[in-house]
Each structure stands twice: as structure tokens, then as C-alpha cells.
Amino acid sequence: DAGVIQSPRHEVTEMGQEVTLRCKPISGHNSLFWYRQTMMRGLELLIYFNNNVPIDDSGMPEDRFSAKMPNASFSTLKIQPSEPRDSAVYFCASRTNGGSYEQYFGPGTRLTVT
Amino acid sequence: GDSVTQMEGPVTLSEEAFLTINCTYTATGYPSLFWYVQYPGEGLQLLLKATKADDKGSNKGFEATYRKETTSFHLEKGSVQVSDSAVYFCALSDEGSARQLTFGSGTQLTVLP
Numbered sequence: 001d002a003g004v005i006q007s008p009r010h011e012v013t014e015m016g017q018e019v020t021l022r023c024k025p026i027s028g029h030n031s032l033f034w035y036r037q038t039m040m041r042g043l044e045l046l047i048y049f050n051n052n053v054p055i056d057d058s059g060m061p062e063d064r065f066s067a068k069m070p071n072a073s074f075s076t077l078k079i080q081p082s083e084p085r086d087s088a089v090y091f092c093a094s095r096t097n098g099g100s101y102e103q104y105f106g107p108g109t110r111l112t113v114t
Numbered sequence: 115g116d117s118v119t120q121m122e123g124p125v126t127l128s129e130e131a132f133l134t135i136n137c138t139y140t141a142t143g144y145p146s147l148f149w150y151v152q153y154p155g156e157g158l159q160l161l162l163k164a165t166k167a168d169d170k171g172s173n174k175g176f177e178a179t180y181r182k183e184t185t186s187f188h189l190e191k192g193s194v195q196v197s198d199s200a201v202y203f204c205a206l207s208d209e210g211s212a213r214q215l216t217f218g219s220g221t222q223l224t225v226l227p
Binding site for chain 1: 203219
């Protein structure tokens with residue numbers, strides 16, 4: 001089975017540019033999560049969708065960040081405009097709503113903003 | 115609120131040594147407990163889990179037992195290999211946090227040949 005798919009794997013952009021990160025969750029999973037990982041702050045939850053509806057976006061750092069989930073098989077995280085402090089690894093994860101609620105993570109997108 | 119405290123690293127061991135990474139938790143309900151592993155340049159992978167008290171999760175030679183009385187879920191392996199070098203995260207999922215994952219800060223393990 002295919003796991004969580006993220007693209008691109010690496011992104012280098014200049015400050016001020018728009019960045020769009022993409023995620024395809026595991027088929028049949030109801031919930032999707034976006035995380036950010038940095039050395040300084042560790043792993044941070046940015047936003048969480050359940051059945052394509054945003055449930056908790058309290059972790060989104062500021063209005064420059066937005067996320068959408070137009071259907072059950074696709075989500076985007078957009079940063080506009082990007083800043084150097086946005087440089088991090090961004091992970092997408094998905095899960096079913098039941099059982100032990102474990103999440104399955106994608107390989108991540110390493111974003112560098114110069 | 116929920117929280118997870120795990121042993122600070124980095125931890126450096128020789129191959130075939132015994133590994134323990136301590137993890138304790140605070141939760142409002144009856145959480146499920148997890149260990150995730152992150153190899154360099156990769157995402158987090160579920161290593162093992164336990165869903166109720168006294169359950170033992172195991173995978174790839176790693177074990178952890180859900181201890182409700184001590185609110186702990188320590189990770190152990192009897193003989194580590196160089197390929198076990200990674201960052202290990204303890205985590206919980208609780209009704210009180212809407213079943214989101216609460217992670218510990220991670221422990222970097224390096225195994226030397």
C-alpha cells in the first residue's frame with residue numbers, strides 16, 4: 001500500500017515568494033495533519049482536518065499560512081509570502097478515526113527560504 | 115493538559131549494548147501510547163504502540179510496556195545495532211486532546227560499531 005505522499009521533497013525559494021506544499025493521505029483515512037519540524041522548536045502541529053473540514057488551526061503561525069483540503073485525497077499548505085524563518089521540514093500525516101488513533105507520516109518537504 | 119516527558123539525549127551506545135529510553139506522561143483520560151522513530155532525512159515511522167494498561171508493544175526487537183501506576187512507557191532493546199541510530203519520539207493520543215498526538219521532545223540515539 002502507498003503511504004502518505006508529499007511533494008515536493010525539497011523546495012528552495014526566495015523570500016517573498018509563494019510556496020505550496022502538497023499531500024496525498026492514505027486512502028480511506030479520515031483525518032489529515034500538517035506539522036512543522038525545526039531544531040529550535042521541535043515538532044509542531046499546524047492544522048488538523050477531519051473529513052476534509054479544518055478542525056483546529058490554532059498552530060498556524062500567522063496569516064501568511066493557509067491550508068486546504070478540497071477532497072479526501074489531497075491537501076495543500078501554502079505560505080505567501082515566505083520568509084527565511086519558515087525554513088523547516090513540513091510533514092503531512094493521516095489516520096483513521098478509530099482504534100488506537102495512530103498517525104502515519106509522509107517523508108516530509110524540506111523548505112529553505114533564502 | 116496532556117504532556118509527554120522523555121529522556122533527553124543524545125544517547126550514544128556501542129553496538130550490542132542494552133538500550134532504555136525513559137518516557138513518562140500526563141493525560142486526562144485513558145491514552146494510547148506510541149513510540150515513533152525518525153531516521154535521518156525521513157518522516158516519523160510508528161515503531162510500536164500500546165492501548166491499555168499492562169499492554170506490551172513490540173517491534174524489531176524493541177519493547178515498551180504501558181505502566182499506568184507509574185504513567186510510564188519506557189522503550190527498551192536488548193542489543194542495539196548501528197542501524198538503530200535515529201531519533202525516537204514517545205507520544206500519546208487521548209480523548210482529552212481530541213485524539214491528536216502529543217509528542218515528547220525526541221531522543222537522539224547514536225550506535226557506534
